[in-house]
Amino acid sequence: MSGKHRKNPLFLSLRTTGGLVAGAALVGTVAATAAHASVADPSAARPQAASMRLADAAMAQNTVPLAKKNAPREAAAVRPQANGSAAKGAQKPATAPAARRLPTAAQAIKTATSQVGISEDGAGKTKFQQWYMGTDRAKQTLARDGGSLGEYAAAEWCDMFVSWVGQQIGFSDQFGADAWTVAHAKWFQQQDRWGTTPKPGAVVFFSWGGGKSVEDIQHVGMVIKDNGNGTIKTVEGNTGGGAVEIKTRPTATVVGYGYPDYAK
Structure with a gap:
């Protein structure tokens, strides 16, 4: 949504x-x-x-x-001291920082699909909204969109779910984080990581009416695979009866895709 x-x-x-x-x-x-x-x-x-x-x-x-x-x-x-330590005043060799290990698209998909079956409680709340409310990003989006923090508790959470997946794999700088699909899509465009080709692990934005403007976006999920027949297999939050589900969607309803820079 x-x-x-x-x-x-x-x-x-x-x-x-x-x-x-x-x-x-x-x-x-x-x-x-x-x-x-x-x-x-x-x-x-x-x-x-x-x-x-x-x-x-x-x-x-x-x-x-x-x-x-x-x-x-x-x-x-x-000469080094008996205990193996360098003599006083000796310069220690520099230690190179460890290289960051990037997640793969498969890891992202595995994390997302592990949540299939989680649904809202009777008040429309899930752990994804609760998580988002505890982030600094929530304060930023509140300043942008207005409202109060409590409103996120039962708000539409498809984008909070995608943002949660990015945080879980330590890749928020590539996923972005938001509660509003339109703003999230624009973020991918600003990062020059936006396109129209379905790729596993891509963040997919939908418009049920077939519109192709970012402003038309109504829902977001993650691509599992391109079925090659005009449809894609996805994992989405806040869909069906208010749950995380695996879906098959026609590409005609896709506005565009955001591409996290996964390990190759």
């Missing part, structure tokens, strides 16, 4: 300043001895060469730059 409403120990003694001098003296002594031995007895050169290598190693061990000796200590300053 139209209703408005996420260490090398060998050279340990050389590791002081005095040790460094002693090491240098040792190198000089070994070098001089080796040179003399090589002149007096060439065959002694090989063992002396080994001594030279040993002296060289001692010198090298004691001439490592200070910065290099301190490297392990410096590295420890930035």
Whole structure:
């Protein structure tokens, strides 16, 4: 209906300043001895060469730059703490926001058809009107259309039903929300998501007299499928005896369709 409403120990003694001098003296002594031995007895050169290598190693061990000796200590300053947490002051990597998971048309249809059989109570009230009255959108539509909040309690609720489905699947930004079919259809046009092709999950707007102007709209539902014979299968609220029902409708009574941007 139209209703408005996420260490090398060998050279340990050389590791002081005095040790460094002693090491240098040792190198000089070994070098001089080796040179003399090589002149007096060439065959002694090989063992002396080994001594030279040993002296060289001692010198090298004691001439490592200070910065290099301190490297392990410096590295420890930035090593992760024992509990696995980063050192104090370390920057944590940024966490990318989770991508929004869009519902499918099939999910929307399943939600809508799960309500088939729900009907008005004796006063013409349903949970759909009650839900709508608790939304911020109801306040907005009241400011637009006038009236009082209580009037929604027993108002025509076909559009409140469609709006409820959008909210249930977390897709209100694609379904829109309203109590007045004409204004809801205009919202789809403003979003550039309006057309004349029946698609599963589309919001369908009817005019029983066959009018094609948005102003002619009298009722709204959701397309389940295109039957391919000039009719569509729909699920609608506030139809028949004031209930949620599955219907077959001629496309001749359709003014247009609103298309939520479902997951493909």
